[in-house]
Amino acid sequence: METSFDAIVLGLGAMGSATLYQLARRGVRALGVDRFSPPHALGSSHGDTRITRLAIGEGEEYTPLALRSHEIWREIERETGRDLLTTTGGLVISSAGSRATCHVPGFFGNTLAAATRHGIRHDLLDARDIRRRFPQFAVSDDEVGYYEHEAGFLRPEACIAAQLALAERCGATVHRGETVLDFAEAGGGARVATDRGDYRAGRLVVTAGPWLPGLLGETWAGRFTVRRQVLFWFREKDGVEAFQAGKFPVFIWELSGHAQPSYGFPAVDGPGGGVKIATEQHEEATTPDTVRREVAPAEIRAMFEAKVAPSFPGLSGECVRAVTCLYTMTAGCRFVIEPHPRMPSAIVASPCSGHGFKHSAALGEALAQVVADGASRIDLAGFGWGATGGRAPS
Ligand SMILES: Cc1cc2nc3c(=O)[nH]c(=O)nc-3n(C[C@H](O)[C@H](O)[C@H](O)COP(=O)(O)OP(=O)(O)OC[C@H]3O[C@@H](n4cnc5c(N)ncnc54)[C@H](O)[C@@H]3O)c2cc1C
Known part of the structure; x- marks a missing residue:
């Protein structure tokens, strides 16, 4: 079994499936790991429908993500033949x-x-x-x-399934039913330990949804x-x-x-x-x-x-x-997308606060650009921890 990758995505819900797909289509050798078999009904991305809208009242920095996501959902529909986005007004x-x-x-x-x-x-x-x-x-x-x-709804389970299918088609490795127990910086990259094995990668993207606070432990204690x-x-x-x-x-x-x-x-x-x-x-x-x-x-x-x-x-x-x-x-219903304070190889992405799904396609693309190119085309600076009003994690 292969244990060494360019990037590992921890958690394959809305954000992780989008990130894995975008990494794979850029030719990044990526592993995605999920403790369940996404799409599933135990996290934040189930229930048949999610509202999507383009003019975003939660803050100025979100609208470019929504606009770009609509383009990507349509691209994925064309590539997979699935219905993902229904425009209802x-x-x-x-x-x-x-x-x-x-x-x-x-x-x-x-x-x-x-x-x-x-x-x-x-x-x-x-x-x-x-x-x-x-x-x-x-x-x-x-x-x-x-x-x-142009507002409407997305089919969250179909979005996740489509992006995972495309990710695998582009060469990504997907491990379902495997739980990440620990991760740490090692040799200029990340070491990830699961209940089935140990993996190494240059970069780690942590998209663990509601399991994130438990996984980060003291690092961001009390902030999610x-x-x-x-x-x-x-x-x-x-x-x-x-x-x-x-x-x-x-x-x-x-x-x-x-x-x-x-x-x-x-x-x-x-x-x-x-x-x-x-x-x-x-x-x-x-x-x-x-x-x-x-x-x-x-x-x-x-x-x-x-x-x-x-x-x-x-x-x-x-x-x-x-x-x-x-x-x-998080405070102020913000997203948090930040380098892990103690692991230079890791990025933590918690774009929820109840309104993240509509942005997930563009966030996955932006995270993949950070990993593959060192920077994203859409500016993610507004989603740092500081933007929530919290102190920087230590
Ligand atoms: C009731 C509800 C309504 C919502 N309505 C809207 C809406 O209308 N519009 C909108 O835009 N957004 C909405 N949202 C928000 C949106 O659904 C979330 O922002 C989004 O689903 C978050 O995705 P995620 O990838 O962060 O988390 P998840 O989809 O939960 O994914 C996390 C994944 O990580 C995996 N995982 C966790 N820990 C580990 C581990 N240790 N090892 C391996 N895998 C692990 C889990 O199994 C899971 O698959 C709503 C959310 C809810 C709950």
């Missing part, structure tokens, strides 16, 4: 009063500013416009909408927080038609009188599949090994009563499915 609803904020204060205004700066096609809607175009949403008179034409989130699928009252793509956009709703927004998707599974709607929680911390994976009936009831019934009169309280998923949060 995307609606962000907000108001001036006391309301939830999506990830950062000023999300709605930032989104609009980014759309204007980058020439992203959008419409500004008042409550009457929203009711006319999207009668499924029970908006109040003081709510306004930003509608982005893993949070359990729940995805719900509620059945329509009068048939699926009004909630299908084409009539119903992906949405983010900065709900009045709530601390956390809701977001959701068109019905993608036809009659009986339900409409996926979720919110966020930022109170309880967990770990991937101890998280409660099942969803209690009381959680479903609370979600329906607080954030579904008042917003969508066309949805019933019948929940056809509920799934847990994990956010790896």
Whole structure:
């Protein structure tokens, strides 16, 4: 068995599969290792759909990643024949009063500013416009909408599977069901120890998602927080038609009188599949090994009563499915992409904070450029630890 590579990618979820593919297509001899068999439902990249939008309200530095990712998703679709990105239009609803904020204060205004700066096609809607175009949403008179034409959803499991298939086609080695136990600097590169063997590589990219805090140990102790989130699928009252793509956009709703927004998707599974709607929680911390994976009936009831019934009169309280998923949060909902402080050969990439999937294709490309060329075309400087407001790790 080969044990020496140019680069090793630790973790093959959204970020790792994208990085491995981009390394392999550049001719880098790369090994990807995952403790499970991605795509799987134990980390951060499952649940059928992820919102993608181009004008990014979380910060100026994200929009170039979203724009480039859309190009790459289309390239991968052409190469594999798979459907990855569905354009449905995307609606962000907000108001001036006391309301939830999506990830950062000023999300709605930032989104609009980014759309204007980058020439992203959008419409500004008042409550009457929203009711006319999207009668499924029970908006109040003081709510306004930003509608982005090119927004839509990605199929996360298919994105990961496609990128791993392409990576292997380009010559990457993929080890599934193998757990990395330790890594260290050795002889000007990285030594990686797993439950099956020892490997050497010039560079190591650590993309371990919610397992990252455990793997980094003291290095970044306390700076990542893993949070359990729940995805719900509620059945329509009068048939699926009004909630299908084409009539119903992906949405983010900065709900009045709530601390956390809701977001959701068109019905993608036809009659009986339900409409996926979720919110966020930022109170309880967990770990991937101890998280409660099942969803209690009381959680479903609370979600329906607080954030579904008042917003969508066309949805019933019948929940056809509920799934847990994990956010790896940092202060300010930032991504962290940084050299490992004690390992010059290693880069740590934690682009989650609940909004990373849409950027993963371009981040994988950027990480591969750093490994192969020494620098990325899209500037990653804004994603250093300092940008989260944290002290540099030691
Ligand atoms: C509920 C929910 C909703 C979301 N909604 C959106 C959205 O609408 N739009 C959006 O853009 N983003 C969204 N996100 C965020 C996005 O999904 C994440 O940013 C992204 O999936 C993170 O990918 P990752 O590669 O960092 O982690 P993961 O995909 O979890 O991958 C980490 C991988 O590392 C492997 N691993 C860990 N430890 C080891 C080890 N020791 N040895 C070997 N392998 C290991 C794991 O098995 C796993 O496969 C959402 C996230 C969640 C949870």
